[in-house]
Amino acid sequence: MRSVAARVWLVALLALPMLVAQWGLPVPRLDADAVEYFSHVRSLYFDHDLDFANEFTHFGILTRGDKRQPTVTGHRRTIFSVGPALLWMPFYAVGDLVARAEGRVEDGYSPAHIRSVTLGSLAYGVAGLLLVASLLLSVVPPAIAALTVLALGYGTFLYWYMVHEAAMSHALSFFMAAVVLRVWWPSRTRLSLGRALALGLCIGLAATVRWQNGVLLLLPAASCLRSLRHELGSTLRAGAATIAAFVVGASPQMLAWKAIFGAYLLADPPHGRDFLRLDHPYLLQTFFSSRHGLLYWTPLLWAGFLGYVLLLRRDRFVALATGVPLALMSYVNVCSGDWWAGGSFSNRRFDSVLPFLALGMAMVFEWLARHVARRPLVPLGAAALALTLWNGLFMEQYRRNLIPRDDTVSFAGVAENNATLLSGFVGTPVAWPANIVFSLQHRAPITKYDLAVGQYLFYRQNNLGGVIDLGNERGDPGLLLEGWARPIACGGDARCRTIEGAARLLVPLDVPEDLVATVRARGPGSLAFQVNGRDLVSWPLEEDAFVERRVSLPREGLVRELNELRLTATPGPVVIDRIAFERVGQRGRR
Helix, strand or coil: CCCHHHHHHHHHHHHHHHHHHHHCCCCCCCCCHHHHHHHHHHHHHHHCCCCCHHHHHHCCCCCCHHHHCCCCCCCCCCCCCCHHHHHHHHHHHHHHHHHHHHCCCHHHCCHHHHHHHHHHHHHHHHHHHHHHHHHHCCCCCHHHHHHHHHHHHHCCCHHHHHHCCCCCCHHHHHHHHHHHHHHHHHHCCCCCHHHHHHHHHHHHHHHHHCHHHHHHHHHHHHHHHHHCCCCHHHHHHHHHHHHHHHHHHHHHHHHHHHHHHCCCCCCCCCCCCCCECCCCCCHHHHHHCCCCCHHHHCCCHHHHHHHHHHHHHHCHHHHHHHHHHHHHHHHHHHCECCCCCCCCCCCHHHHHHHHHHHHHHHHHHHHHHHHHHHCCHHHHHHHHHHHHHHHHHHHHHHHCCCCCCCCCCCHHHHHHHHHHHHHHHHCCHHHCCHHHHHHHHHCCCHHHHHHHECECCCCCCCCCCCEEECCCCCCCCCCECCCECCCEECCCCCEEEEECCEEEEEEEECCCCCEEEEEEEECCEEEEEEECCEEEEEEECCCCCCEEEEEEECHHHCCCEEEEEEEEEEECCEEEEEEEEEECCCCCCC
């Protein structure tokens, strides 16, 4: 890849397929986060301010609860950063010229304006990948470097945010993190004054794209700590220069906050004080939940994390200097209020750690290439093992009559059955080890993990609204454990479930809080109610009519995340329509 031809090929392999894919899509309809990022660039370009009232009116969100009331400066509130607008501005200006030439200015909202922003994200994403490639050339052979950046571009969520949702900040954040790492790399053991200024300025600008990128200051900090004992004066000057340049680089965001909120620095994140809870990590959920867990959706990144073991053996300083910000940014992400990152593809908030994970991926790829060259039977054995596993699962399908014994069958059907059988035996492999921990902790089938973890009764968006509707055909199956029959009709359009003996379900909470549970049921005898192994109440029921029974659940008897509720019917059977939970107060909420 050091030759010109190799570099051209790499650029072509990265840029052309993505460009064709993005251009082949319709001009995106902006919604959610993209609306507010686009509003920044449109307002700065046309109105020369950060008053988004007209942009929010155009997009139909001005009357939304968080936008209706102006801030102290008379502006409209936004929780999004100004950095993407600054990086998009040259592209947006070109888009404006194209729109004017086509006679379709449309006040900055035309397809040409929107397309210019998405092409800008694509260009920055490709540039970031090339920067990572140039860095990796000093660490691994050229072929491994090229393979790593191709895998990073096409095998992670980065592709989605360069092509499909390119009007977001994530390709830009990746680019800025790659710039910072590339600027730091040549002088990682000793920062010159000029390099310190450049590095501080880049980190400041990176922080205006995504605020968590301020953690990248740990890179120059590591360099300064390494040289502090030997060159005290020059090290202190370099450190001071880095901080001063960082403030300059971050000043656009501080000026934006001043214009919108009336203060250069905010006491709490714009999302709210409750959004970032550093004492409340969602570690296993963020990485392994089917609700956008990073390693569940993007298992290739396992190589990025595991590769740091190899990097530590090769270069302890680089491994620690890059591993600490990698770990800290990851921790910030697992402490975010909506750890699943909203409507994310995979977990998009890990955008700025991708250049660091590329180092680990390159280490793993190099290790694999070296060991395969020495032991060529290993990949053949792995392939044979995979095909043997496929054959074994296929036979199990045949044994269980999951496929016809004397007829045709579709590949999709066979593959689906094999996946179902495999997950039934060992769980979803991309959720290891979290689903194993879940299964042991709750004495539940390992397959329940995928649908249970990530649901909440009340917490943030897309919660259950406090109601577990047992009659639903989907029936929140991840929350129902043993003892529940299939849904049955129980009057009109209602559908219920029957229990004979005991049945368990999981009750997901963000934090323990005082609740009242209401169970709507009918049947002979009584129904006992137990939470987390503690007997609370036993109710008499009516055999011919549904009755509602209520019980208080004090927070002291509940736990964070998944609580176990056990219902016991005596003598049974008991038909249950639904279980609803209400909050008594705000105690226990953060």
